[in-house]
Amino acid sequence: MRKVLQFVLSFSAILLSFNAVANTEAMQMLERMGVVAKQLNYDGIFSYQTGNKLQSIRIIHRADDQGEVERLISLNGVAREVIRTNDMVTCIYPEGKAVQENHRPLGRGFPTDLLRRLSSAVAYYQISFGQQERVASHHTQEIVATPIDNYRYGYSLWVDKDNDLLLQSDLLDEMGNVLETFSFSSVEMGLDIPEQSLKPEMQGNAMSWDRTEYGLSAAKPVSTQQSLWQVTWLPEGFNLVTQQNRFKARNGASIEQQVYSDGLSSVSIFFEKIRARHSHLHGSSKMGAANAFGTIMNAHFITVVGEVPARTVDKMGNSIRFNGAE
Amino acid sequence: MTVNQNELLSALVDGELQGKELDDVLQLLNTNEQARRQLQRYQRTSDVLHDHGVSHHHIDLTDRISATLDDEVEFTTSSKNTAQIIAFPRQFWKQAASLAVAASIGALAVIGVMTQPQNQLVQVPQVASVEIETTPMIVATTGKRWTVEEQEVEERLNSYLVDHNEYAGASGVFSYARVVSYDMGQ
Numbered sequence: 001m002r003k004v005l006q007f008v009l010s011f012s013a014i015l016l017s018f019n020a021v022a023n024t025e026a027m028q029m030l031e032r033m034g035v036v037a038k039q040l041n042y043d044g045i046f047s048y049q050t051g052n053k054l055q056s057i058r059i060i061h062r063a064d065d066q067g068e069v070e071r072l073i074s075l076n077g078v079a080r081e082v083i084r085t086n087d088m089v090t091c092i093y094p095e096g097k098a099v100q101e102n103h104r105p106l107g108r109g110f111p112t113d114l115l116r117r118l119s120s121a122v123a124y125y126q127i128s129f130g131q132q133e134r135v136a137s138h139h140t141q142e143i144v145a146t147p148i149d150n151y152r153y154g155y156s157l158w159v160d161k162d163n164d165l166l167l168q169s170d171l172l173d174e175m176g177n178v179l180e181t182f183s184f185s186s187v188e189m190g191l192d193i194p195e196q197s198l199k200p201e202m203q204g205n206a207m208s209w210d211r212t213e214y215g216l217s218a219a220k221p222v223s224t225q226q227s228l229w230q231v232t233w234l235p236e237g238f239n240l241v242t243q244q245n246r247f248k249a250r251n252g253a254s255i256e257q258q259v260y261s262d263g264l265s266s267v268s269i270f271f272e273k274i275r276a277r278h279s280h281l282h283g284s285s286k287m288g289a290a291n292a293f294g295t296i297m298n299a300h301f302i303t304v305v306g307e308v309p310a311r312t313v314d315k316m317g318n319s320i321r322f323n324g325a326e
Numbered sequence: 327m328t329v330n331q332n333e334l335l336s337a338l339v340d341g342e343l344q345g346k347e348l349d350d351v352l353q354l355l356n357t358n359e360q361a362r363r364q365l366q367r368y369q370r371t372s373d374v375l376h377d378h379g380v381s382h383h384h385i386d387l388t389d390r391i392s393a394t395l396d397d398e399v400e401f402t403t404s405s406k407n408t409a410q411i412i413a414f415p416r417q418f419w420k421q422a423a424s425l426a427v428a429a430s431i432g433a434l435a436v437i438g439v440m441t442q443p444q445n446q447l448v449q450v451p452q453v454a455s456v457e458i459e460t461t462p463m464i465v466a467t468t469g470k471r472w473t474v475e476e477q478e479v480e481e482r483l484n485s486y487l488v489d490h491n492e493y494a495g496a497s498g499v500f501s502y503a504r505v506v507s508y509d510m511g512q
Binding site: 074091275278296 | 338339343348365366369471472473474476478479482483486487488489490491492493500502503504505506507508
């Protein structure tokens with residue numbers, strides 16, 4: 001009997017160690033995936049599906065000594081483009097407001113602390129390997145990130161086994177249902193991308209560039225300072241990862257953005273000073289898997305936006321307090 | 327506070343100021359605490375007049391109930407579910423738990439009493455179970471457009487979404503797909 005018990009315990013320990021190794025390898029693959037997305041040249045077509053809506057998008061990404069340039073073009077429906085460079089995001093809409101340009105004072109997303117962020121996510125997700133499948137004719141390994149609570153969504157990520165580029169991403173609710181999917185149907189990697197491929201096609205007669213509406217960005221960074229706003233409730237593991245202040249190009253209103261993240265999911269909170277009477281979101285709204293919550297406090301529009309469940313943005317938004325002078 | 331200053335603050339709330347007047351009133355707000363308080367009073371009045379009552383300034387029992395329910399642990403299932411042949415729907419359990427919580431904070435005590443016997447009667451029969459594979463499916467969501475009425479609000483949310491996308495998602499590869507997919511033509 002004692003030998004049987006020893007065998008069972010030993011077998012369990014071996015299984016646990018295999019599991020730990022698999023989790024570690026999945027985390028390492030996830031880390032490599034984040035780095036490759038910034039360093040690799042690629043040109044491909046992917047679909048974005050949410051609900052019963054399907055959109056095909058071409059993406060061209062180039063990385064070199066000058067940094068990153070990325071261009072996304074919608075292939076069905078109304079022609080739209082987004083061009084992202086090191087310090088600028090340009091959204092081109094052919095109807096109405098033609099061009100919207102946003103400067104990015106802090107640069108591209110989380111530029112330097114990706115590995116640390118992912119490490120911090122381990123406590124709030126169970127990271128493991130899933131199935132091996134073909135995506136866009138590439139052999140991929142699925143990585144599954146299952147959240148520990150219902151304040152964040154889960155992820156299924158299919159990563160190219162040869163070069164670690166993410167080829168498919170599913171966002172999952174607590175029931176395992178897919179809220180939205182991004183999936184490459186074809187992609188070429190490691191190729192030279194000419195400058196011309198990164199220029200917008202919709203110029204000249206096809207559209208007018210409305211630079212006066214948004215200007216050559218009157219947005220300008222102001223020094224980061226102590227915020228007058230306090231978020232008194234956050235999901236476990238969410239921390240303030242960045243904060244920036246700038247002026248809105250159109251009306252000069254100052255906007256403070258605070259970004260909170262647990263390493264995988266992130267939520268932005270915008271505090272926009274009211275410059276004139278405008279309408280604002282009161283309560284909840286959603287678009288695809290993104291949820292938003294809005295309210296007005298101390299002559300500011302408060303908006304919470306993120307790819308997290310509605311309960312999360314609602315609860316964060318309702319916990320905001322103003323610490324400045326009344 | 328002079329009459330003129332009060333008029334300027336009122337005009338600021340109404341969005342009627344431009345140029346020097348706007349600069350003057352902003353300068354006033356930066357230096358005068360009484361002016362800031364007056365502006366808040368005007369803002370609240372304006373919100374009420376425009377049916378934009380600020381929820382933080384009144385006691386709303388539904389908020390407390392909602393917040394309490396949010397803290398409740400929800401029943402979750404893994405990708406491999408054990409399906410019982412005779413089982414009550416998940417929604418039933420959620421409702422039962424919700425009503426119990428509501429009763430616990432004293433808001434709906436009568437319903438709590440009514441619910442009690444029902445909860446005791448609910449017994450999931452111990453029957454044979456079968457293991458089924460669940461296939462992930464795309465659930466219906468609101469599509470590629472914010473669920474708001476006014477274009478101005480929609481534009482502001484879109485602008486925020488662009489800024490947020492710098493930090494969104496696990497990979498960075500698909501960050502701006504939502505922006506380029508936005509269904510403006512509907």
